[in-house]
Amino acid sequence: MNCDEFVELVTAYLDGALEPAVEQRFAEHLTECDGCDRYLEQIRTTVAALGQLPEQGLAADARDRLLAAFRDWPAG
Template structure:
């Protein structure tokens, strides 16, 4: 099991929260969190931010921009 430093935890926090780490790495993060109060607060703040912001709505294209893009895609499509 890998032992994580505070700096390493910060680098992989999104992968940890997205459950995208392998099990040994995840276990290493959890061991670190169990004994590092500062990192525990950091993870809690990160989770709170995610809950507050949620998924941002998709960006809307103007009708003109969308039509120009679709025209460009159509013209590049093989016949």
């Protein structure tokens, strides 16, 4: 597994949604790559921090703009 593949699979990994063979390759890459180890920790930290935000903290128009901006993110 290379770093690009790793980054694409981080969310599925954190959700426990990887197939066993893919998860094994993911874990092997993680032990070999300091950069991806740091990346995974940054994502975990971000998820934890965002999980602390109150649900009603974002105005509806701001939420709509963010959703519109990221809706086509992979295509961009």
